[in-house]
Amino acid sequence: MDSMMMDMMKSMPADKMRGMDMTAMQECIEACSMASMAATMCADSDTGMDMARCSSMCTSMVDVATATMRMMMRPMGMDQASMRAMLMACVEMGKACSAECMMHADMDEQCRMCAKACDAMVAACEKLLASSAMA
Amino acid sequence: MDSMMMDMMKSMPADKMRGMDMTAMQECIEACSMASMAATMCADSDTGMDMARCSSMCTSMVDVATATMRMMMRPMGMDQASMRAMLMACVEMGKACSAECMMHADMDEQCRMCAKACDAMVAACEKLLASSAMA
Amino acid sequence: MDSMMMDMMKSMPADKMRGMDMTAMQECIEACSMASMAATMCADSDTGMDMARCSSMCTSMVDVATATMRMMMRPMGMDQASMRAMLMACVEMGKACSAECMMHADMDEQCRMCAKACDAMVAACEKLLASSAMA
Amino acid sequence: MDSMMMDMMKSMPADKMRGMDMTAMQECIEACSMASMAATMCADSDTGMDMARCSSMCTSMVDVATATMRMMMRPMGMDQASMRAMLMACVEMGKACSAECMMHADMDEQCRMCAKACDAMVAACEKLLASSAMA
Numbered sequence: 001m002d003s004m005m006m007d008m009m010k011s012m013p014a015d016k017m018r019g020m021d022m023t024a025m026q027e028c029i030e031a032c033s034m035a036s037m038a039a040t041m042c043a044d045s046d047t048g049m050d051m052a053r054c055s056s057m058c059t060s061m062v063d064v065a066t067a068t069m070r071m072m073m074r075p076m077g078m079d080q081a082s083m084r085a086m087l088m089a090c091v092e093m094g095k096a097c098s099a100e101c102m103m104h105a106d107m108d109e110q111c112r113m114c115a116k117a118c119d120a121m122v123a124a125c126e127k128l129l130a131s132s133a134m135a
Numbered sequence: 136m137d138s139m140m141m142d143m144m145k146s147m148p149a150d151k152m153r154g155m156d157m158t159a160m161q162e163c164i165e166a167c168s169m170a171s172m173a174a175t176m177c178a179d180s181d182t183g184m185d186m187a188r189c190s191s192m193c194t195s196m197v198d199v200a201t202a203t204m205r206m207m208m209r210p211m212g213m214d215q216a217s218m219r220a221m222l223m224a225c226v227e228m229g230k231a232c233s234a235e236c237m238m239h240a241d242m243d244e245q246c247r248m249c250a251k252a253c254d255a256m257v258a259a260c261e262k263l264l265a266s267s268a269m270a
Numbered sequence: 271m272d273s274m275m276m277d278m279m280k281s282m283p284a285d286k287m288r289g290m291d292m293t294a295m296q297e298c299i300e301a302c303s304m305a306s307m308a309a310t311m312c313a314d315s316d317t318g319m320d321m322a323r324c325s326s327m328c329t330s331m332v333d334v335a336t337a338t339m340r341m342m343m344r345p346m347g348m349d350q351a352s353m354r355a356m357l358m359a360c361v362e363m364g365k366a367c368s369a370e371c372m373m374h375a376d377m378d379e380q381c382r383m384c385a386k387a388c389d390a391m392v393a394a395c396e397k398l399l400a401s402s403a404m405a
Numbered sequence: 406m407d408s409m410m411m412d413m414m415k416s417m418p419a420d421k422m423r424g425m426d427m428t429a430m431q432e433c434i435e436a437c438s439m440a441s442m443a444a445t446m447c448a449d450s451d452t453g454m455d456m457a458r459c460s461s462m463c464t465s466m467v468d469v470a471t472a473t474m475r476m477m478m479r480p481m482g483m484d485q486a487s488m489r490a491m492l493m494a495c496v497e498m499g500k501a502c503s504a505e506c507m508m509h510a511d512m513d514e515q516c517r518m519c520a521k522a523c524d525a526m527v528a529a530c531e532k533l534l535a536s537s538a539m540a
Contacts, residue, residue: 004439004518008446011514033438034409037478041413044326044479052317056212059313059329063202064221066471070198073442074449077191079231085224086199092220100212109416113409139304139383143311146379168303169274172343176278178464179344182457191449194464201336208307209314244281248274326482333475334491337468347461347505355497356469359490366484 009073016075021131024124025072028087031124032069035094035117036062042101042114054100058114061097064090065121084134087125094122144208151210156266159259160207163222166259167204170229170252171197177236177249189235193249196232199225200256219269222260229257279343286345291401294394295342298357301394302339305364305387306332312371312384324370328384331367334360335391354404357395364392414478421480426536429529430477433492436529437474440499440522441467447506447519459505463519466502469495470526489539492530499527 009026017025039061046055068090071083098118105112128134144161152160178193203225206218233253240247263269279296287295309331316325338360341353368388375382398404414431422430448463473495476488503523510517533539 004443004522008443008515008518011450011518012446013450029442033442037434037438038409038413040475040478041417043329044322044481045418047319047322047481049318052211052314054212055325056209056314057214058212060202060206060209060212060217062475063205064217067195067198067202070445070467071195073445074191074195076187076449076452077189077193077195077235079192079228082195082199082224082228082231085220085227089217089220089224093214093217096214096217110413113413113416117409139308139387143308143380143383146315146383147311148315164307168307172299172303173274173278175340175343176282179346179457179461180283182346184452187449187452190460194448197340205310205332208310211314211317245278248278248281252274322481324482326479327484328482330472330476330479330482330487333472334487337465337472340468341465344461344465346457347459347463347465349462349498349501352465352469352494352498352501355490355494359487359494362490363484363487366487370482 012075016078017133019133020078021128021133024128024131028121028124028128029069029072031117031121032065032072032090035114035121036065036069038110038114038117039065039097042110045108045110051104054104054111057093057097057100061093061114061118064093068125080134084129087129087134091122091125091129094118094125098122147210151213152268154268155213156263156268159263159266163256163259163263164204164207166252166256167200167207167225170249170256171200171204173245173249173252174200174232177245180243180245186239189239189246192228192232192235196228196249196253199228203260215269219264222264222269226257226260226264229253229260233257282345286348287403289403290348291398291403294398294401298391298394298398299339299342301387301391302335302342302360305384305391306335306339308380308384308387309335309367312380315378315380321374324374324381327363327367327370331363331384331388334363338395350404354399357399357404361392361395361399364388364395368392417480421483422538424538425483426533426538429533429536433526433529433533434474434477436522436526437470437477437495440519440526441470441474443515443519443522444470444502447515450513450515456509459509459516462498462502462505466498466519466523469498473530485539489534492534492539496527496530496534499523499530503527 043058181190313328
């Protein structure tokens with residue numbers, strides 16, 4: 001992540017974050033951003049009858065990853081139950097999207113990279129969910 | 136909902152929807168659309184130090200309601216586990232946003248209407264979650 | 271548009287709207303919402319090699335129509351030059367998306383309805399652009 | 406930008422990009438991503454009566470920057486007139502948002518960084534608009 005973004009996150013009001021693990025959250029924000037970009041490109045590259053499910057899932061992946069990322073960037077309205085449920089939705093969508101993309105990973109470079117970005121995002125979300133503030 | 140939208144939803148491939156209750160889904164799509172619009176306007180109208188939490192929650196409500204709405208409009212990539220988790224995230228965010236907006240409903244007409252739209256969306260999501268295809 | 275949304279728009283601070291034609295703006299908001307939904311469903315239904323351009327354009331149409339719609343719902347930050355440029359971008363994307371969808375309108379009901387929704391949105395944006403406050 | 410994203414962009418179908426300057430486009434995508442994140446955090450941090458216009462503009466900046474970024478990531482539906490109009494809308498919104506944020510930059514670190522990110526995005530959009538393929 002860009003150093004300017006790091007500075008912005010450091011200037012977030014810590015008291016609003018209710019003990020959230022800021023390092024885990026920064027990694028999760030970056031992973032969501034990457035997955036959102038990868039899925040945008042993967043959805044676009046999916047051509048042919050057999051790729052309709054992949055394209056559709058990737059397009060929803062973009063929406064879910066973007067919403068999850070932005071929620072983490074809004075300390076003023078942080079609500080633990082909503083954040084937790086959204087991270088869980090991001091995990092489910094990430095797993096489903098990765099599984100679909102992996103089916104085409106041998107033939108399609110965009111699918112291979114999208115699956116990788118989804119896997120990294122799922123891991124980052126699960127790490128954040130496992131942290132004490134989210135338990 | 137506009138009659139054209141009704142026609143579009145009727146032309147969705149039913150076999151991809153895996154037995155989902157299409158009437159409950161249409162109501163949920165419309166409720167998410169309304170909540171997204173109401174929260175967009177409520178977030179914008181929130182001025183003053185005491186409204187920062189309300190504005191922040193409403194802005195996240197827009198993202199979550201929009202992502203949930205669009206997922207329902209994509210039969211090709213419908214995945215039950217992801218859809219279910221997203222509806223649950225929408226319920227949590229909707230409850231939190233409504234509770235916050237209700238605290239200002241006496242003084243602020245936008246907050247009163249946003250709370251009402253969130254409540255209707257939560258009810259529509261819960262109805263869809265309770266339907267047989269999502270159980 | 272739902273009566274509640276009408277009420278919300280009526281409670282917008284008129285002094286912030288800098289003389290904008292509120293009736294034309296309400297019609298434009300609704301037209302953008304419809305086009306965004308129609309394009310979401312059209313992009314999802316596009317399967318097969320020949321539909322990749324259509325699906326890609328519809329997906330961008332969703333983003334552009336949604337951003338345009340939301341800008342109109344934010345009186346507090348209304349900036350004429352930005353609003354004008356965004357409406358013009360929405361017109362260009364709407365024309366391009368409609369032209370592409372019309373090429374498949376005979377075979378594909380979703381394309382036919384998406385083209386119709388885009389045409390209505392383009393007309394609503396052009397009407398708003400032609401109003402005195404935007405000139 | 407992450408090296409994986411670089412790889413994904415390199416695997417974009419160059420023939421669809423109609424001679425677009427891929428280096429300028431990559432820089433523009435990254436600048437839009439940064440401005441979108443900075444504006445998300447700036448909008449959230451804006452509290453107090455005098456910051457309502459700043460928060461509103463930043464929230465629209467997020468929508469415009471995100472839509473512009475994603476359009477560049479979709480080679481399949483690339484349309485020069487739409488892309489050009491969207492880049493111009495992004496420039497207008499970026500200039501307006503930066504000007505507003507600069508008014509609070511002395512007191513507010515988030516505003517200072519958001520203005521900087523908007524300026525960088527405006528420069529990147531203008532560079533891309535000036536390239537031969539967009540002329």
